Amino acid sequence: MDTAASVLLTDLYELTMLQSYYRSGMNEPAVFEFFVRSLPQSRNFLVAAGLEQVLEYLQTLAFSPEDIGSLQALGRFDAGFLESLRDLRFGGDVDAVPEGTIMFPGEPLLRVRAPLREAQLVESRVINLLQFQTMIASKAVRSVLAARGKQLVDFGMRRAHGAEAALLSARASYLAGFDGSATVAAGVRFGIPLFGTMAHSFVQAHQNEAEAFAAYARTFPGRTTLLIDTYDVQAAARLVARLAGQDGLRFEGVRIDSGDLADYAREVRAILDGAGCREIAIFASSNLDEYQVQALEQARAPIQGYGIGTRMNTSADAPFLDCAYKLVDYAGRPVSKLSTGKATWPGAKQVFRRDGLRGEIATDCLALEGEQDAGTPLLVPVMRAGRPLAAPEPLATLRERVRLQLERLPAPLRALAPAQPYPVTISPELQALGQQVEVRQRLMHA
Amino acid sequence: MDTAASVLLTDLYELTMLQSYYRSGMNEPAVFEFFVRSLPQSRNFLVAAGLEQVLEYLQTLAFSPEDIGSLQALGRFDAGFLESLRDLRFGGDVDAVPEGTIMFPGEPLLRVRAPLREAQLVESRVINLLQFQTMIASKAVRSVLAARGKQLVDFGMRRAHGAEAALLSARASYLAGFDGSATVAAGVRFGIPLFGTMAHSFVQAHQNEAEAFAAYARTFPGRTTLLIDTYDVQAAARLVARLAGQDGLRFEGVRIDSGDLADYAREVRAILDGAGCREIAIFASSNLDEYQVQALEQARAPIQGYGIGTRMNTSADAPFLDCAYKLVDYAGRPVSKLSTGKATWPGAKQVFRRDGLRGEIATDCLALEGEQDAGTPLLVPVMRAGRPLAAPEPLATLRERVRLQLERLPAPLRALAPAQPYPVTISPELQALGQQVEVRQRLMHA
Numbered sequence: 001m002d003t004a005a006s007v008l009l010t011d012l013y014e015l016t017m018l019q020s021y022y023r024s025g026m027n028e029p030a031v032f033e034f035f036v037r038s039l040p041q042s043r044n045f046l047v048a049a050g051l052e053q054v055l056e057y058l059q060t061l062a063f064s065p066e067d068i069g070s071l072q073a074l075g076r077f078d079a080g081f082l083e084s085l086r087d088l089r090f091g092g093d094v095d096a097v098p099e100g101t102i103m104f105p106g107e108p109l110l111r112v113r114a115p116l117r118e119a120q121l122v123e124s125r126v127i128n129l130l131q132f133q134t135m136i137a138s139k140a141v142r143s144v145l146a147a148r149g150k151q152l153v154d155f156g157m158r159r160a161h162g163a164e165a166a167l168l169s170a171r172a173s174y175l176a177g178f179d180g181s182a183t184v185a186a187g188v189r190f191g192i193p194l195f196g197t198m199a200h201s202f203v204q205a206h207q208n209e210a211e212a213f214a215a216y217a218r219t220f221p222g223r224t225t226l227l228i229d230t231y232d233v234q235a236a237a238r239l240v241a242r243l244a245g246q247d248g249l250r251f252e253g254v255r256i257d258s259g260d261l262a263d264y265a266r267e268v269r270a271i272l273d274g275a276g277c278r279e280i281a282i283f284a285s286s287n288l289d290e291y292q293v294q295a296l297e298q299a300r301a302p303i304q305g306y307g308i309g310t311r312m313n314t315s316a317d318a319p320f321l322d323c324a325y326k327l328v329d330y331a332g333r334p335v336s337k338l339s340t341g342k343a344t345w346p347g348a349k350q351v352f353r354r355d356g357l358r359g360e361i362a363t364d365c366l367a368l369e370g371e372q373d374a375g376t377p378l379l380v381p382v383m384r385a386g387r388p389l390a391a392p393e394p395l396a397t398l399r400e401r402v403r404l405q406l407e408r409l410p411a412p413l414r415a416l417a418p419a420q421p422y423p424v425t426i427s428p429e430l431q432a433l434g435q436q437v438e439v440r441q442r443l444m445h446a
Numbered sequence: 447m448d449t450a451a452s453v454l455l456t457d458l459y460e461l462t463m464l465q466s467y468y469r470s471g472m473n474e475p476a477v478f479e480f481f482v483r484s485l486p487q488s489r490n491f492l493v494a495a496g497l498e499q500v501l502e503y504l505q506t507l508a509f510s511p512e513d514i515g516s517l518q519a520l521g522r523f524d525a526g527f528l529e530s531l532r533d534l535r536f537g538g539d540v541d542a543v544p545e546g547t548i549m550f551p552g553e554p555l556l557r558v559r560a561p562l563r564e565a566q567l568v569e570s571r572v573i574n575l576l577q578f579q580t581m582i583a584s585k586a587v588r589s590v591l592a593a594r595g596k597q598l599v600d601f602g603m604r605r606a607h608g609a610e611a612a613l614l615s616a617r618a619s620y621l622a623g624f625d626g627s628a629t630v631a632a633g634v635r636f637g638i639p640l641f642g643t644m645a646h647s648f649v650q651a652h653q654n655e656a657e658a659f660a661a662y663a664r665t666f667p668g669r670t671t672l673l674i675d676t677y678d679v680q681a682a683a684r685l686v687a688r689l690a691g692q693d694g695l696r697f698e699g700v701r702i703d704s705g706d707l708a709d710y711a712r713e714v715r716a717i718l719d720g721a722g723c724r725e726i727a728i729f730a731s732s733n734l735d736e737y738q739v740q741a742l743e744q745a746r747a748p749i750q751g752y753g754i755g756t757r758m759n760t761s762a763d764a765p766f767l768d769c770a771y772k773l774v775d776y777a778g779r780p781v782s783k784l785s786t787g788k789a790t791w792p793g794a795k796q797v798f799r800r801d802g803l804r805g806e807i808a809t810d811c812l813a814l815e816g817e818q819d820a821g822t823p824l825l826v827p828v829m830r831a832g833r834p835l836a837a838p839e840p841l842a843t844l845r846e847r848v849r850l851q852l853e854r855l856p857a858p859l860r861a862l863a864p865a866q867p868y869p870v871t872i873s874p875e876l877q878a879l880g881q882q883v884e885v886r887q888r889l890m891h892a
Contacts, residue, residue, distance in 0.1 A: 008631040009609050011601075012642030015630065020665040026651065070634040076666070116651060123645070127604040128612060155457075158573040159766045162610030163455050166574060169607075184461065185454040188516040196458030199569070201773035204781040205472065205562060208890050219466040220522070229785045231887055258785040310766045319765035320605045320756045327647035335650040339675045339704035441677055444654050 007063055008070065010124040015071065018117050019081045028331035030116040031348045032123065033108035034130055035326075040318030044413040045422065046103040047141050047402060049172045050133030051096050052392040054110065054126055055383055058090040061122065090118050094383035097351070099393065100137075100175060100401035101378060102409060104422050107351045107366060109134065111379060116330065123325045131323045132165065136172035139290075139315040141402065143308050144177035145414055146294035151305030153195040154181035155285055156313030169313040175398045177406075182307075190395060195307075197225040197255045197283070209236055210243065217249045225253040225283055228268070233259065237268040241275030253281035253304070261286065262301035269302040287311065290416055336437045345430060346437040351378040361408045367427035453509055454516065456570040461517065464563050465527045474777035476562040477794045478569070479554035480576055481772075486764030490859040491868065492549040493587050493848060495618045496579030497542050498838040500556065500572055501829055504536040507568065536564050540829035543797070545839065546583075546621060546847035547824060548855060550868050553797045553812060555580065557825060562776065569771045577769045578611065582618035585761040587848065588736035589754050590623035591860055594743055597751030599641040600627035601731055602759030615759040621844045623852075628753070636841060641753075643671040643701045643729070655682055656689065663695045671699040671729055674714070679705065683714040687721030699727035699750070707732065708747035715748040733757065736862055782883045791876060792883040797824040807854045813873035 021027060036046060063071075063085040071077050071085070092114020103109055109130060112119050143152055154173045160166035170186030180193035187194040198216055206212035209230065217224040228236035233256060243249050254272075256264045261284045272280050284296065285307030293306055310316065326344050327335055334346035347368050352375030356362035367373055382389055412419035426434075467473060482492055509517075509531040517523050517531070538560020549555055555576060558565050589598055600619045606612035616632030626639035633640040644662055652658035655677065663670040674682035679702060689695050700718075702710045707730045718726050730742070731753030739752055756762065772790050773781055780792035793814050798821030802808035813819055828835055858865035872880075 006631060008634055009603070009612060010630050011603055011628040012630050012633075012640045013628065013644055013648075016642050016662075016666060017644055017648045020648070020662050021651075023665050024661050030647075030651065032647070071630075074630075074633065074640065076669070120645075120647060123647075124604045128606065128608065131605055132607050157455070157457055158570050159577055159769075160574065161578050161607035161760070161765075162574065162614055164608030164610050166455060167608075182457040182459065184456050184458050184517075184520075185452060187458075187520065188454055194458045194520065196462050198459055198463055199566075200783050200785070201476075201478070201566060201569075202459075202463045202466070204773050204783065205467075205476065205776045215470050216462075216466050219469050220462060223522070231784050314607070314760075314765040316765050319607075319760040319762050323605075327650050330651045337646050337650065338677050339646070444677075 006067060007061055008067055009128070010121065014121050014124055016076065017120055019077055021117050021120070022081045022084055027115045027117050029113060030119040030327060030331075031329040032112045032119050032325050033328050033349060034110040034126060035108045035324065036103075036105050036134070037322040037324060038105050040321070041418060042317050042416075043138055044415070044419045045138070045409065046134055047137035047176055048097045048101045048103050048109045048134055049099050049137035049175055050130040050168070051099045051110065051382065053129045053133070053168065055094070055388050055392070057125055057129060058094065058122060058383065059386065059388060061090045063088060088118070088121070089386060090114065090122060091386040092118050092383070093381070093385065095379040096382045097378045098380065098398075098401065100398040100405070102361065102405045103378075104364060104424050106424055107364060108349055108379065111348060113348070127323060127325050131321050133168055133172040135315045135318070135321050136169045136313070137176040137402075139318070140173035140176040140178055140308075140312050141406070142290035142416055143293055143306070143312060145406070146290040146297060146416060147306060148297055150297070150303065151283075152178045153305065153307050154178055154183065154309070154312065155307035156309035157183040159310040160313040165313065171395070173308075173312060175395060176402055177399060178308075192395070198227045200227060200230045203227060203230040209239055213240065213243055213251075214247070214249060217243075217251060222250050222252065224251050225255050226251055227257060228254045229256050229258045229264070233264050234267055234271065237271040240280065241272055241277050244275070244277050244280065251277075251280050253283050255283040255285060255307070257286045261292075261303070262296055262299045265301045265303050281305065283307065285309065289316070294416060334433055334437050336434065336441065338438065338441060345426070345434050347430065347433050349430065352376065353378055355408075359408060360410055361405070361422075364422070364424045365427055366424055366430060368429050368433065371427055371429055373427070452513060453507055454513055455574070456567065460567050460570055462522065463566055465523055467563050467566070468527045468530055473561045473563050475559060476565040476773060476777075477775035478558045478565050478771050479774050479795060480556040480572060481554045481770065482549075482551050482580070483768040483770060484551050486767070487864060488763050488862075489584055490861070490865045491584070491855065492580055493583035493622055494543050494547045494549050494555045494580055495545050495583035495621055496576040496614070497545045497556065497828065499575045499579070499614065501540070501834050501838070503571055503575060504538075504540065504568060504829065505832065505834060507536045509534060534564070534567075535832060536560065536568060537832040538564050538829070539827070539831065541825040542828045543824045544826065544844075544847065546844040546851070548807065548851045549824075550810060550870050552870060553810060554795055554825065557794060559794070573769060573771050577767050579614055579618040581761045581764070581767050582615045582759070583622040583848075585764070586619035586622040586624055586754075586758050587852070588862055589739055589752070589758060591852070592736040592740035592743060592862060593752060596743070596749065597729075598624045599751065599753050600624055600629065600632075600755070600758065601753035602755035603629040605756040606759040611759065617841070619754075619758060621841060622848055623845060624754075638841070644673045646673060646676045646703075649673060649676040655685055659686065659689055659697075660693070660695060663689075663697060668696050668698065670697050671701050672697055673703060674700045675702050675704045675710070679710050680713055680717065683717040686726065687718055687723050690721070690723050690726065697723075697726050699729050701729040701731060701753070703732045707738075707749070708742055708745045711747045711749050727751065729753065731755065735762070740862060780879055780883050782880060782887065784884065784887065791872070791880050793876065793879050795876065798822065799824055801854075805854060806856055807851070807868075810868070810870045811873055812870055812876060814875050814879065817873055817875055819873070
């Protein structure tokens with residue numbers, strides 16, 4: 001799958017537009033902004049994520065001779081234009097909110113200022129990278145809020161949408177506060193702590209559960225979580241209680257992966273405690289999401305950790321964000337779009353965040369880039385002339401940012417249920433510019 | 447993103463189970479089957495897809511010295527086991543239904559027979575590859591059914607879940623009957639026809655629409671589809687009508703990307719026809735899915751083609767399939783799982799399909815592998831001893847298979863609305879084996 005992450009992972013129109021710009025000699029500075037138009041019904045806020053991968057992409061963007069050969073073979077591009085791609089690099093400036101920042105609809109998460117062709121070319125992949133991790137972090141953080149400090153592990157590689165989704169959903173969920181992932185490549189690539197238990201097939205391949213449990217415990221002394229629902233949960237729990245301590249066998253935990261998890265957990269807890277195995281933890285999985293975790297927590301089910309898979313890795317209740325990467329200024333001329341339901345604010349923008357009296361996040365103001373405001377500007381310079389201004393932030397830093405921002409988020413927004421939207425105002429200067437540009441554009445195109 | 451598609455893209459437990467099997471010396475032949483447990487509410491059938499990528503994965507599976515170094519660094523694996531991975535290759539047999547075959551819940555799409563460790567190791571990635579493309583093909587085919595032969599183009603790269611999802615959703619939707627994709631890498635990698643128009647930013651970067659339209663048409667003579675909803679759809683349509691033919695400008699089509707598409711299309715059609723531009727086609731996009739395409743078709747909106755993006759590439763109404771890769775036989779011993787709601791049929795299986803009197807697909811029988819049946823066996827040998835038995839089928843062949851099978855699908859199943867489930871019976875032999883294995887397992891674990 002070598003073409004997957006190449007510069008050719010783009011929409012055809014980026015390249016056809018580039019050829020037209022090339023022929024017209026258009027390459028003045030352009031400003032594009034990435035933002036989410038509206039939240040999915042079930043979300044109260046966004047957690048920005050994916051910037052590290054965007055900067056990596058921009059920094060390494062280049063057309064190889066093979067790429068140019070492939071484009072030539074499509075028969076749509078002329079020789080001069082193809083030749084111009086040989087030396088094309090991204091040499092622009094990027095301002096962005098740091099990963100882990102809590103954001104709201106309409107607010108730019110990233111702003112690109114570059115010669116038009118460079119800024120346009122990167123559109124498809126910038127959206128592809130930012131929307132996915134932002135969507136996953138914004139979904140995963142809800143399980144973090146629901147789990148009240150219980151262990152959370154990403155179990156969803158198998159039903160993630162392909163390889164990169166598996167890897168980046170592990171990253172985005174860890175960033176949002178998960179404790180780790182089962183995906184080995186994510187541990188290797190990002191240093192995310194790895195967790196794993198066993199599959200039903202492991203139990204089935206052995207002659208019986210006793211043999212399977214003992215074999216696993218001998219292979220991983222002290223690091224053994226046993227899957228106990230292959231045949232009969234209570235029988236398996238009694239077996240675990242019987243085996244524990246025999247021949248030096250030690251079990252860290254048991255996992256339940258089907259049925260009524262609260263009922264099973266209580267029965268298993270009683271069996272284990274009755275046999276003096278209070279130290280063996282109960283871990284639950286099986287199509288979990290934040291709502292089920294919340295219900296299990298509210299029911300005080302004796303569960304120490306949750307494996308959250310598919311519904312988190314696919315953001316199953318909202319598998320896409322209504323987001324865009326839009327031109328807001330070309331050659332010093334602010335522009336906007338008037339399309340029905342998709343109108344945009346013109347001009348390079350900044351988001352200023354003001355705190356409330358108790359240090360909580362209180363209100364944001366969407367303003368023009370150069371405006372003065374009492375709030376804290378959220379977009380900060382991250383790349384100049386194609387070079388990142390700093391090394392990528394460690395994931396530990398991003399996790400801590402999310403944690404601190406969640407503490408400062410008004411309580412209703414931290415709930416799973418939809419809350420009154422967070423207030424984002426538009427600065428008078430931006431409103432005035434918006435009107436001015438709209439009038440100009442309507443006159444021009446009437 | 448080099449670790450994305452490596453052998454380390456797997457769940458940790460695959461490797462910990464392997465280490466336990468290694469220590470126990472367990473490596474007898476195992477049979478695993480991949481199947482979908484149940485259909486999403488909004489689906490009547492599945493279109494099998496992803497086999498080519500699975501076979502490619504199995505054929506090239508190997509641990510590089512770097513992979514082994516990475517595993518060693520995790521501190522969970524012993525030297526002997528890590529050494530054993532050096533020579534591990536997939537040398538097993540695979541039987542599968544050809545891509546593009548219409549399938550139903552409970553039916554295996556793929557069966558792996560290999561030494562236990564090899565068959566187990568590949569679980570996570572085999573599911574990851576098969577579930578995604580099968581899900582997308584099964585979603586995309588619904589737009590194909592709704593569009594009644596109109597042009598359909600995959601527009602969804604930007605909101606697909608990462609790079610591989612973008613690439614493979616282009617493949618799966620083309621396989622299902624789409625006419626092409628906007629994703630350049632998919633065109634290059636799979637030979638899928640590429641389509642593209644222009645972005646709003648292209649119109650905005652020019653001084654006005656006239657300049658933008660003329661510049662694009664001069665760059666791509668005769669291959670120009672103009673985006674006409676940046677400012678005012680009717681005004682832009684009048685402009686297109688005025689420009690057409692001037693200075694030799696020729697336009698292939700116009701695209702509308704917002705608002706009420708049926709209303710806009712009628713107004714634009716009237717404007718274009720009134721100016722004698724009957725040959726300029728109307729192309730529609732904007733959060734489309736099969737339901738909107740059906741509504742537009744039923745309303746006889748004068749639209750010649752649809753760009754379908756996000757909702758297809760993420761299978762937005764059902765972004766995952768309830769699927770599994772389950773052990774059904776180990777060392778000649780059929781096994782099953784009794785977990786609540788997740789029970790499985792034991793033994794290596796085959797699906798026999800019987801036709802009705804008019805050649806339609808009439809009924810399937812899930813049976814044991816060796817059974818005789820009047821129906822056509824759907825699973826066929828595709829790999830023996832780790833080697834594929836044939837070159838990958840061309841996408842044209844897969845598209846033709848889907849087309850022919852759709853013709854033979856009973857009409858209620860071809861509708862978008864949920865239909866009476868297609869009849870899949872269980873052979874008496876399989877039923878008997880299922881009972882026998884369940885009794886044996888319950889006795890053993892009581």
